[in-house]
Amino acid sequence: MSQVYKQRSTAEWQSMDAGHYLHPFTDFADQMERGSRIITKAEGPYIYTSEGQKILDGMSGLWCCNLGYGQEEIVSAVTEQLRELPFYNSFFQCAHPPSIELSTKLAELAAPHMNNVFFTGSGSEANDTVIRMVHRYWDLKGEPDRKIFISRHNAYHGSTIGGASLGGMGGMHSQFTRLPYVHHVDQPYWFGEGGDMDKDAFGLKAAQSLETKILELGADKVAAFIGEPIQGAGGVIVPPATYWPEIQRICDKYGILLVTDEVICGFGRTGHWFGADYFGVKPDLMPFAKGVTNGYQPLGGVMVGDRVAGVLKSQGGEFAHGYTYSGHPAACAAALATIKILERDKVLESVREGKGKLLQDKLATLADHPIVGEVRGVGFVAAIELTNDKQARTRFDDNCTAGALCRAACIESGLVMRAVGDTMIIAPPLTMTEAQIDELVTKARKALDLTQQRLG
Ligand code: PLP
DSSP, X not given: OOSSSOOOOHHHHHHHHHXXXXXXXXXXHHXXXXXXXXXXXXXXXXXXXXXXXXXXXXXXXXXXXXXXXXXXXXXXXXXXXXXXXXXXXXXXXXXXXXXXXXXXXXXXXXXXXXXXXXEESSHHHHHHXXXXXXXXXXXXXXXXXXXXXXXXXXXXXXXXXXXXXXXOOHHHHTTSOOOTTEEEEXXXXXXXXXXXXXXXXXXXXXXXXXXXXXXXXXXXXXXXXXXXXXXXXXXXXXXXXXXHHHHHHHHHHHTOEEEEOOTTTTTTTTSSSSHHXXXXXXXXXXXXXXXXXXXXXXXXEEEEEHHHHHHHHHHOOXXXXXXXXXXXXXXXXXXXXXXXXXXXXXXXXXXHHSXXXXXXXXXHGGGGSTTEEEEXXXXXXXXXXXXXXXXXXXXXXXXXXXXXHHHHHHHHTTEEOEEETTEEEXXXXXXXXXXXXXXXXXXXXXXXXXXXXXXX
């Protein structure tokens, strides 16, 4: 029972919520009309609503609680740190043990050329840091004309002006004025955009749109390419095997920095510490957040490869950038505890070799459902495409009715799955048991049945 707020009825909370609380990514009129779903507690892979409904959380919070809920060791690490040193900043050459320990640990986990980290409070701040750092790098290198970032349509890189400009979400772009130096190229989304091409040929074509864009804009003006190893919020788009090697070749050929946004893929989701490791690419910068603290504290950062860090450290002078909460001690303690559990319990091995395969095999059985066009995924992240024609890969309508119906049917069945248009996406805690994986797949099938019935 909380000591800082009262226990109230759902109706009372909903009314206060509608009156005062502007939620992220929320239709405020709808919030006032229908009322919010209020989550009051969580345990293992389950969340509980104020109405007492127990729901299997197929999205790990928001792709962040990779070890699920109820991780007492993380709670203790945070509490102890708050008692010892609740805050001190890391500006002007100050540091504290948890941020030093975490930076060293992250350098150990990342590829050998990734030896430095810049801490932020979130993934969006990490991507803003990428922009600032990349511009600084090219200025110091004596190539100040290199200011352009190339990203992909339908990418998600956060919600600050920098993050949302890097992202390729039309719905976001229409609501603000974007940074003028960010350009977008094709995404490797075979199910939606691959037409009659085979997957590998399509993957190459999507990657080559980067080269076309570089030549159009001028290779000496392009600073960096950024991409999520697997696009998450865009619909868990797992690129064909040909895609990332071609992107690497193109970045190397033109000397352009490669940034892999690891905010979702990092910390075990693919069975590796970073998505770049899964795809075998060598990025120069890796923004991360979410799973690094199991979502228990807000923390993000950018892993910085030697190519960039070497220049910043040897020629830089002061890098005039940072956040009050960069390397917050309690957040760093949460991250150290999270990494300790991931290592001790061999969670990545299990995602790579055991339960990740089990989850993917069991989800694949849903491909025979009449409204499912494709099931795809890696480790503990997956997508289920809803279609009215498995061969033509077409949608039921232009309003994404199927996705909205399926999302509601999932909740009714006691499962959180997110809908991106008519693509159902799932990223459950990596710690699920086999029985919980079965429960997830059974509930997903039930939701698909209900969706099919309701589509008529
Ligand atoms: N990058 C990616 C790939 C993300 O998925 C997200 C959030 O979902 C972000 C960046 C932004 O992170 P945050 O919401 O912590 O700012």
